[in-house]
Amino acid sequence: MKGWMTRFKAVMALTVMALILSGCGEPFLSTLQPRGEGAAMLLELIILSTVIMLFVFVVVMAIYIYVVIKFRQKEGQEDFIPKQTEGSHALETLWTVIPIILLLILAVPTVQYTFTFADVNNPEVSQEGEELDQIWIDVTGKQYWWHFEYEGLDITTSQEIYIPTDRRVYLSMISDDVIHSFWVPSIQGKMDVNPTGNRNEMWLQADEEGVYWGKCAELCGPSHSLMDFKVIAVSPGEFEEWVEDMQGVTGEEEPETTTAQAGQETFEENCLSCHAVGSSPNKVGPNLTNFADRDKLAGVFDMTEENLFEWIDTKGEEMKPGNLMVDAPYDLNEEEINQVIEYLMTLSPSEVTPESADNGVYIDSDLSDLFPEEEEEDAEESEEDEETDENDEE
Template sequence: MKARLQKKGRLIALFATLTLILSGCGEAFLSTLQPAGEVAQTQYDLMILSTLIMVGVIVVVTIIYAIAIIRFRRKKGDENKIPKQVEGSHTLEIVWTVIPIILLLILAVPTVTATFNLADTSGMDKVDEDGNREALVVNVRANLYWWEFEYPDLGIVTAQDLIVPTDEKVYFNITASDVKHSFWIPAAGGKLDANVDNINTFYLEFDSEKADEAGNLFYGKCTELCGPSHAIMDFKVKTMDRDEFDGWVTAMQTTEETVPTSEVAQQGQEIFAESCIACHAVSPTTGVGGAGPNLANFGEREQLAGFLDHDKETLKEWIRKPEDFKPGNKMPNFEYLSEQELDALAEYLMGLKVLE
């Protein structure tokens, strides 16, 4: 029995230590505890406030409990003594009624205020003298299991990689094509449901200093259980200063369809036209609401399918049998393609770039 208790004690100590260590883990691009913008900072401040209030209540109650146990414990020789019976105290009743009300107000007022402020998307409708929208608006469409980002005022469509400027509000219209999803960028704030029947709106802001610390790269996720590949329905957020973002916009708006420069890539383009073009666009200004992601800048992406290594060999395996990597996705298997055809198709896709 003693050995068993010692073993359990060691396991408890081990798990407690691991919990403490893991609680300190996190990256700037993926942690809600390292806010990277106005929305995230507001939510972080509210979280700290509520935590302090809860910890304060626990400490006070623990102290009172300890005093009561020590001061009013049964003493030797007083086993048969009946203590003085107190019917009640109006003062104490007022104190323990008023204090929770005060604590509730301290928490509720900033929470309600922040909720209404963060829900204010009126800036999305402001236009300049020429009738052009002043703010950047991105239409987000969630699909099984990938993300589409449309910049309606700029005529640009991307997939999997969201590009945003820093130090300004970016407004989002969020919807879904198939089932319920949820859009979340942990370091920036959120999250907001992506529904099939309606459009939800909100805004985020990315602080330039925090973005630099994170390497100008953040991670986004789906946080609504949407199917077998929900856990790997990820996307990347690349932040830029306004001048760099304007350069990216110009490049996306003026780029022409990539022309293969090698014979192998040309063969890949032919295979793509026969097997893939029905679902995938290769122009950054077309393909809104397509069955598959826009591939105009596929060669520039950080990862393949949102979570795989971005290299030719992995791409070939993905094309051959995507179901092995993302169960439940809508892309068909291409097991009938020969190794030579897969090489050509991968060569063509990796060459799809907008920025050199």
């Protein structure tokens, strides 16, 4: 297996160069600039198949050019009748057997990789030989946004997921309406998100910190092209900090300014039936726990107050055609909208934001604090539950 792989390496290097020269898009989006294990493996396969196919193409074109130049009808020889060859067994065998061999070369790694990508049950092992805790995220696709729940961590978020760079993160995906497809080109291939009971599972792994663009890759309605999301890969330590900060949010926190407080009140009256702040199973609309930290508004727009105002005012009707918020019954005046915006902009529970992916800071952690031993976990959870209950009563 590895033997012929290395033999292809030199040729591959050349091809990679050629591809880079031809312009291969942006590192946060392009499959040609992989920033994760999955995309890197897939690029290897893409290059292998390209090389094989280019070989075939060169052979075909060589014969083609020779034939077209050599065997054109010569002037004065219009009556020339060429020999009417029936065929040639030797040649025909040759161009049957060689393609079969070439295809086998491609088929073997194809099958191997197909199985690797489907494997979500083998826990990874760290360099010290310890089993790494698996992070599972429940993904729900909705027209036209994404909902994420971190299993066992009691965190809910939407549009942007944070992942640590030291391990694979596992996704379990389902759709609430039509079929979507979850694709982060620069770190992993795509997988459909189906509405029919069967959850699709896949893994993500980013080698480098960064904000990676995700796309919906299955036509899902008018705003299909605007259903972008982000994968924010941060160092394990930062991830741990982010998780703890997110876990701390209850949604009851009172903002500092009075306008924001008024905004919060308006928000609670008009928005909470669909949106949630803090961990919540409510996924009618996007969870807004760390809204102010978002890289983009609604996945694609710059995070400016003007955009946000337009969104709340028009319910995104023009911005994301066909989005379901247009059915929301609220009716806010300009002042109320501005108050809500001010409140929303306070929803920044963590120091760890998309900028943390680009700041070059690397904090190490094995994340074991997030995954305490089973018994402890249960005990802690029940304590926490009691605490939140008390808070609620207050």
